Amino acid sequence: MGIIQASKLVFEYIRRDEEGNAEGVTRAVDHVDLDVRQGEFVAILGHNGSGKSTLAKHINAILYPTEGTVLVDGKDTKDEAYVWEIRQKAGMVFQNPDNQIIGQVVEEDVGFGPENMGVPTKEIWERVEESLRAVGMYEFRKHSPNKLSGGQKQRVSIAGVIAMHPKCIILDEPTAMLDPNGRKEVIRAVRALNQVENVTILLITHYMEEVIYADRVLVMDQGRVEMQGTPREVFSRVERLKQLRLDVPQVTMLAHELKKKGVPLPDGILTTQELTEAILRISDI
DSSP states (O other), X not given: OOSEEXXXXXXXXXXXXXXXXXXXXXXXXXXXXXXXXXXXXXXXXXXXXXXXXXXXXXXXXXXXXXXXXXXXXXXXXTOGGGHHHHHHHEXXXXXXXGGTOOOSSHHHHHHHHHHHTTOOHHHHHHHHHHHHHHTTOGGGTTSOGGGSOHHHHHHHHHHXXXXXXXXXXXXXXXXXXXXXXXXXXXXXXXXXXXXXXXXXXXXXXXXXXXXXXXXXXXXXETTEEEEEEOXXXXXXXXXXXXXXXXXXXXXXXXXXXXXXXXOOOOXXXXXXXXXXXXXXXXXXX
């Protein structure tokens, strides 16, 4: 059984006018099934309003299903007795790090979660050091978060979640407010957690380049999972992704256009190195 399981998940919310009167019901998630194994890196793509962030909030028990079930490490998110335990198992990182950082000093902020969990003081400081090292921010432990760049702040947010020793981390568009260098810093830290610490990762994003290292990609539209597979399988379907109002990595699009012009390239090229090697192979023929 996977660490995260959703079965026929439906979530509906009531639309209201400016005076608070109900106008109707919108289905944000529509019969989604999901099974994520421990240690898996799953990326979820979709345009704004596709339901990807709403799905993510169910895994951390921020939202509860209208229909269907969500299990985290075997615990039903609708059971209030398990909410605290579920939030310890599945940590959440949001897109604006300023909404999660509350300490005046980096190490104090990272230790806040374990302290609330009742972790002994000695172990808290061990976890703080371990977590900051994991995201490459240990040398900034005495700094004020206000003095950090956006990418550094987001890595501190991730460290704060890691310090609670979750089995899974859900990242809801964690790089949306960052510059390209900040995005690279955060994704590098996330990949290291997955590969070295075997932390399960669910990455919600609309930056295509961030998902090429995922084990599996889900593409959502109108609350449903429209496509899923490995990054190569998903990005091989360029025209379908365009229909879903999504881009593909620039190098993938270049390879796709070259192939349309008759260049014999394989489908689903994901990196510049792959494209270079494929062209060199053609040149040697």
